[in-house]
Amino acid sequence: LQFGRFNYPWRGDRVRARVMGILNVTPDSFSDGGQHQSLEFAISHAEQMILDGVDIIDVGGESSRPGAPPLPLEQELQRVMPVLYALRDIGPAISVDTYKPQVMREAIIAGVDMINDINGFRAPGAIDAVRDSDCGLCIMHMQSDPQHMQLAPSYTDVVAEVIAFLRERIATLTAAGIDPRRLCIDPGFGFGKTVEHNYALLKATGQLIAELNVPLLAGLSRKSMVGAVTGKPVEQRMAGSVGGALAAVAQGALIVRVHDVAETVDALKVWQAGFNLQR
């Protein structure tokens, strides 16, 4: 995958969806919290994803688990920056999953190819942090915040409201001088949504793309929406997650964010070989 600037994954052969592998950099639980072991694990996980055919590796220091307290800036930097520097020339595109402007700034200096912001670049300083660079930007919808979002998700019309939110963010970022070719959108499965809201959004993937006219990233891997319809626990949701990824790609999604890279890459290869994409 040639990942030149303004030649983002979705700018290549538009029909092939790209696979974004999830790389969670959690604290080093085996020693005194030093970075070395978690860095070693992160690099070996990245190397395995590359063997599996990953296109983008998404490095996240903070699990956005509902109810989780926010991770302090210094801790996030200590976790994420060594990994970004270790992976910057490893091959595939590198994305950083953060909503903190200072992490964005340092990640851009480290040469990341994309910034994945679950908060849609709403934090004060987030737009300034990313404006004067050429990295890709993923704008995700979230209702409320990770601490409160799953307490009582409610919408009048979830699809219309998510579209309106993403439309406003696209307009705000482009008005600030950001090239729209850098943008992709994401409905944010699991971020302030019930299972019903999530499936209404998944079924509306084509509508979001048609109305907003930017590439769409779908991130439903192993989430509760998969568990709800399969009855499976999180460690047995791979097949359901692959099914969800194909449901999104069939409607035009261009990036799927997944835990199970090898399985998703294979499923997409066979699906794309057997489905007439040029409809």
Ligand SMILES: Nc1nc2[nH]c(S[C@@H](C(=O)O)c3ccccc3)nc2c(=O)[nH]1
């Ligand atoms: N763009 C984009 N970034 C993301 N980061 C994440 S964290 C997520 C997970 O299960 O990985 C998660 C969600 C809720 C609780 C824990 C963990 N999800 C997305 C997504 O759906 N889209």
